[in-house]
Amino acid sequence: MQEKEKGLNRRQFIKWSVGAVGLAAALTTPLLPVINQARSAGSSPETPAKEAPAQPDKKKRAWCMIIDLKKCEGCVTIGAPPQCTMACINGHFTPKGQQWIQVFQVELSNGGKFFMPTPCYQCENAPCVNVCPVAATYHNEDGLVLIDHDRCIGCRFCMAACPYQRRFFNWTVPELPPEAAFAEYSPLYPVPARKGTVIKCMFCGHLLHDGKLPLCVAGCPMKALYMGDFDSDMATNGAEVVPLRQFLKENDAYRYKEALGTQPRVWYLPGHGQAFGRTTDDPREFKTPVWSWGGDGFEPRPGIWPWGKEIK
Amino acid sequence: MRTRAESYEQRLERVVLNPLSQTTRGYKLFVLSLLAVVGWGLYAYYIQLRYGLGATGMRDVVMWGLYLVNFVFFIGISHAGTLISAILRVTQAGWRTPVTRMAELITVVAISIGALMPLIDLGRPERVWELIAFGRFQSPLLWDIVSITSYLTGSLIYLYLPTIPDFALMRDRLGYYANPVKRLIYTVLAVGWRGTPEQHRRLEKAIGIMAITIIPIAISVHTVVSYVFSMTLRPGWNSTVFGIYFVIGAIFSGIASILIVMAIFRKFYHLEEYLTERHFRNLGYLMLVALFIYLYLTFGEYLTVAYKMQVEEKHLLETLFVGSNALWFWFFVIAGLVIPALIIILRKGPVIPRMVIAAVLINIAMWIKRFAIVIPSLQVPLMPFDFGAYYPTWVEWSITAGAFAGFILIFAIFAKLVPLISIWEVAEGARETPQPRVATLVEQSGMKPEEIEALLSKAVAEKGRSRVEQ
Numbered sequence A: 001m002q003e004k005e006k007g008l009n010r011r012q013f014i015k016w017s018v019g020a021v022g023l024a025a026a027l028t029t030p031l032l033p034v035i036n037q038a039r040s041a042g043s044s045p046e047t048p049a050k051e052a053p054a055q056p057d058k059k060k061r062a063w064c065m066i067i068d069l070k071k072c073e074g075c076v077t078i079g080a081p082p083q084c085t086m087a088c089i090n091g092h093f094t095p096k097g098q099q100w101i102q103v104f105q106v107e108l109s110n111g112g113k114f115f116m117p118t119p120c121y122q123c124e125n126a127p128c129v130n131v132c133p134v135a136a137t138y139h140n141e142d143g144l145v146l147i148d149h150d151r152c153i154g155c156r157f158c159m160a161a162c163p164y165q166r167r168f169f170n171w172t173v174p175e176l177p178p179e180a181a182f183a184e185y186s187p188l189y190p191v192p193a194r195k196g197t198v199i200k201c202m203f204c205g206h207l208l209h210d211g212k213l214p215l216c217v218a219g220c221p222m223k224a225l226y227m228g229d230f231d232s233d234m235a236t237n238g239a240e241v242v243p244l245r246q247f248l249k250e251n252d253a254y255r256y257k258e259a260l261g262t263q264p265r266v267w268y269l270p271g272h273g274q275a276f277g278r279t280t281d282d283p284r285e286f287k288t289p290v291w292s293w294g295g296d297g298f299e300p301r302p303g304i305w306p307w308g309k310e311i312k
Numbered sequence B: 001m002r003t004r005a006e007s008y009e010q011r012l013e014r015v016v017l018n019p020l021s022q023t024t025r026g027y028k029l030f031v032l033s034l035l036a037v038v039g040w041g042l043y044a045y046y047i048q049l050r051y052g053l054g055a056t057g058m059r060d061v062v063m064w065g066l067y068l069v070n071f072v073f074f075i076g077i078s079h080a081g082t083l084i085s086a087i088l089r090v091t092q093a094g095w096r097t098p099v100t101r102m103a104e105l106i107t108v109v110a111i112s113i114g115a116l117m118p119l120i121d122l123g124r125p126e127r128v129w130e131l132i133a134f135g136r137f138q139s140p141l142l143w144d145i146v147s148i149t150s151y152l153t154g155s156l157i158y159l160y161l162p163t164i165p166d167f168a169l170m171r172d173r174l175g176y177y178a179n180p181v182k183r184l185i186y187t188v189l190a191v192g193w194r195g196t197p198e199q200h201r202r203l204e205k206a207i208g209i210m211a212i213t214i215i216p217i218a219i220s221v222h223t224v225v226s227y228v229f230s231m232t233l234r235p236g237w238n239s240t241v242f243g244i245y246f247v248i249g250a251i252f253s254g255i256a257s258i259l260i261v262m263a264i265f266r267k268f269y270h271l272e273e274y275l276t277e278r279h280f281r282n283l284g285y286l287m288l289v290a291l292f293i294y295l296y297l298t299f300g301e302y303l304t305v306a307y308k309m310q311v312e313e314k315h316l317l318e319t320l321f322v323g324s325n326a327l328w329f330w331f332f333v334i335a336g337l338v339i340p341a342l343i344i345i346l347r348k349g350p351v352i353p354r355m356v357i358a359a360v361l362i363n364i365a366m367w368i369k370r371f372a373i374v375i376p377s378l379q380v381p382l383m384p385f386d387f388g389a390y391y392p393t394w395v396e397w398s399i400t401a402g403a404f405a406g407f408i409l410i411f412a413i414f415a416k417l418v419p420l421i422s423i424w425e426v427a428e429g430a431r432e433t434p435q436p437r438v439a440t441l442v443e444q445s446g447m448k449p450e451e452i453e454a455l456l457s458k459a460v461a462e463k464g465r466s467r468v469e470q
């Protein structure tokens, strides 16, 4: 018995050390290159004098996202589906029909409309975390709301509890492109999606500590999305770095359905794409996202017996 | 008097035990057809296991469906039993004795079937053990698990205790010429019951304790079932009234189910003598009380919401009152509240058919009401998009049918193993009652029990009046 345990430990030790070497290799690549780049470009005059810590990968963070609706024009200018959604779909192989960041067209009382991209809000008082019976949904130390897909029993109580409908369920085995199979699963990077479990946006937690921006933030051609960290009080959209709290204050930031008390970590800066000349009655058509690998998603419903249509 | 009482007891035994010793062809056919339906439900579940929940009509927006509706419905029915028989026992309503056994049986069977429903609903049923291993008490689902298992355990004990003397009776009567297995079972179940006064005293005490403990458990069960819904920020669910609303709804549909079961067994097992019109009438009045409380709560619930008209609540009311769910909602109001109330109040026609019609209507309407609680709240868009759609597939309907068939099947099998009427309690009741029993009168006059019941109640009323006049 003793022997066996030792053997196991040795094996684990080898595994870990290999992993550690790999991790160290990954970490030697420049950290927070985007923020540093942006800072060296000196695009923001308000850049705080104090430098960001040298080893941000180890540091606890308080991530948040800022969505500047003044700049979001639903990608109608480039006549394409919303690029944030497309970046997320292609980067995470999200099953067809799941838009982890979905761009809603919100009607205004004056008859016009504006666009509202909605990722999971990573609520601080998250109803979905509260109700999960097996702690499959949890807060990590950076404040992200993650899902452990090895734990989730698929009760969908969290979906009932989420007041923003930001959770999705893998109703059957999802149709994914072949390359999805090579992805290495972690709750921070839930790829490939698994049948019978709940899935959602996780703020691209797998990229943040490597100093990379979330795919949707990087993918937005209008630079309307910012990733921020309350601990270092900075946010960036990849082109500029802004002092987070001041930026929120100066731009009348609000959170969606603030009154519910869920305390989302996503702030909106009110607007309707005016930064790119869009008016609220802009007639240009919004394009819905497409899945390059095709398939029916979870759409087909089973036929009457005898089994009408095979669902894949 | 003494000989009469004895012959009454003998006949009681014969009538009640008869179904246990004889099995008709009709019964076998009935059980076979139920088995077929259950088998079909199992096949549907196999399909669902194989393809995942995609085989159902549930999707991301309406992510709960028929299974949750059935869950609430069955747990609701389960209140029939224990709660009602316990309340009646605690308040010493003498007329309850022939009814209690059936009511308790409904509880045990309904709660078992009901508890299966959320498990069928899981996307990963093979991980169900995690609920025990990693269960978090912050989740209302865990509250459900705890209170449903304690309710099931409590109800089993509460069903078993008053059955001990009857098991002993069967051990002495049936086991004699039946096969040894049967005898062994009854002997074990009778736990050495000899009917001594000491044993009686202890049994009564144990039953008394259980009757009181079971009431808070029963109430907690439906309260926490409602919490699964009311702990969320959804229109219609986000309500403080849900706990009591569900409890009353459960009692309401519970009484209705007892009435149906009573009527069925009365007819097929020839229990006319023991399940009299009085039982139906009294239970009917109890049901009427529950109906009015439920009506009141429904009214209050929707009025307070409709007065304020918050956006999401407004959407909900639109779909309920005039939109795609209006048919269900108004069916519930008319067939579940208005018509049954009229049937019970107006007292036109014979009691038993009236009560049974009301009870059947109520049970159908209450299932639909649960549908109207669960589904429309999920259809209401919480983000700027359209209403969600939900069309249950054949898989869900089949599993639902299988669950109902399973409920009836277990009940039918139980009815073969356990006397449906508590023989010793009814006999005791007969011994304690000084007036001539209906039973002896039936024997003497050859009239129908209903007629005698009517005559008796008239006589009692007159007696009461003359006493008042004196």
Ligand code: SF4
Residues within 6 Å of the ligand: A119, A120, A121, A122, A123, A126, A127, A128, A129, A145, A161, A162, A163, A164, A165, A166, A167, A200, A262
């Ligand atoms: S938006 Fe919904 S899924 Fe995301 S953290 Fe909040 S409650 Fe949970």
Ligand code: SF4
Residues within 6 Å of the ligand: A131, A132, A133, A134, A135, A136, A137, A147, A151, A152, A153, A154, A155, A156, A157, A158, A159, A197, A198
């Ligand atoms: S579906 Fe999964 S993550 Fe959601 S509450 Fe159930 S177990 Fe938790």
Ligand code: SF4
Residues within 6 Å of the ligand: A087, A088, A089, A092, A100, A101, A119, A120, A200, A201, A202, A203, A204, A214, A215, A216, A217
């Ligand atoms: S943060 Fe990442 S996971 Fe979330 S919507 Fe953006 S790309 Fe998708």
